[in-house]
Amino acid sequence: MRDTKSVDFFGSDKPSKEEADEEKGSGGGFFSKPTAAVFGFHILHISLEKVDIVVDVLVTNPNPIPIPLVDIIYLIESDGHKLISGTIPDAGTIRAHGSQTIKIPICLIYKDIKDTYDDIQPGEIIPYRVSVELLIDVPIIGRVSLPLEKKVETPAPYKPDVDLDKIEYDRFSLEETTASLHLKVENKNKFDLGVNTLEYNFTLGDDNKANATLSESTKIGQCGEGILEVPITFRPKDLGSAVWDIIKGRGVGYSMKGKLEVDTPFGPMNIPFSKEGGKEQVKERSGN
Template identity: 60%
Template sequence: MSSPRKSEKIGRSFQDNNKEDREDEEKGGFVGKVKDFIEDVGDKIEEKVGFGKPTADVTAVHFPYINLKKAGIVADVLVKNPNPIPIPLIDINYLIESDGRKLISGLIPDAGTIHAHSSETVKIPVNLVYDDIKDTYRDIKPGSIIPYRIKVDLIVDVPVFGRLTLPIEKKGEIPIPHKPDIDVEKIHFQKFSSEETIAVLKLRLENKNDFDLAVNGLDYDVWLSDVNVGGADLEKCAKIGKNGVSYMDLPITFRPKDFGSALWDMLRGRGTGYTMKGHVNVDTPFGAMKLPISKEGGTTRLKKNKEDGGSDDNDENEVS
């Protein structure tokens, strides 16, 4: 049988525990009420003042320039700020990958501010160096088109919400251009004299790319037997399909006496070397490009036309 003193201790113990529980409940209830009050005030401020989460989207991807060494890529990101105050763009993280393989990545800190109740386009410029990716991924060849995915994380700081990350992405294709191959297949003389000779080069232009080229101009210089016979900067139009071939007539004017004995070797059919260098301006599905053209080590055999004293056997001049 329990003693009265022991029962009294147990009773006091239960009373103390109940008191502590009530205090914890009251304390927890108070903290909870304060928390609920703060959240309620925040919701009302957000509702009254009009705070909201910003949104972002990649609206376009541009290629300002493309050449044999690198491509300039600019991603246009439209950011909408629904808030009554400006929000800072803390950082922009970007990644460009192809088939899950990283091509380039980077960070743009302190990227600016988006004004209150406005939409602004943020430009993300990137330089993609072809040698870097070709050295890393051997299967990426000149003349090919590779798929890409741009991933962007915009980090913004918004009142009420705090720091937010807005992830966005865009898919497309990037060209890895290859310079066209050229050959001077024929040289046709329109006028032949010791003081001035006018000729037309029959140029064969081969597109080594997996995309079309629309030629709208070219500049070139020509050497015959190590003598510069001049060149020109012409507006020429021709469309060359992917991996296709086109032909152009290019005029040249020179003085045969500048060649010395080399000219007589050419006229006797012994042949002489020729070199051609220049650039071709083309439009492509990815934008305008200026691609180099060059040919060294070609051999020509020249013959005059019949009206200039040549034979009937071959009115056009042979090139090999």
């Protein structure tokens, strides 16, 4: 009977020179240690409550077989403070002789951070150290740890203050009045805000409401103020007793609610605002 030779997966039979050249690792064995690198950091969504980020890790497998990625362990720190940590189990498989991007989703909730560390204030840009450890099972070598680290920045946004500075009217009649709201926006953040869109609901007096959208870009510098001039049209005859206050030049109660759509260095944000009360004077625009 012809002898048969048993060849196991780990290369107990001597491979050809070509196979040895292909499979030989830097350590002299048949398998090489995979490599990994952080090559991307993306802010997916930012709001006044939280920021959703994704860390991109490129893992390269130089071996002739797929290798399972057992766990991903991550830790985010700021100035020595541990902010968030977690483990992503069974994160997939890295294909043979290939590379694969592993996306690690992380959510930072500002309230949790502020409740834990009083020295982190709203409006600041917070530096972070993102530490990632990949645990991979490599044949023969065993479990391998690939530690990674990246320094990044994200903001802890502070809600801008929107207030009514004054009202000027261009044309006044009981049927239809056109006016301008001068809204003062105070940016309390340590980064610029680019106001792209303002949507608002404005109540003058008790009942009537004016709704409008302003789409005119205005940049408000860090820790600075800006004025948005917003045109409105309303029907004074629908205001009831408030119309007589306007005619007599008295102050008129108001309320307004809405949202600002702004650009930041870290991505776009939608910021709600509201303001109630007040007795603002309705002034005729100069030159009319």
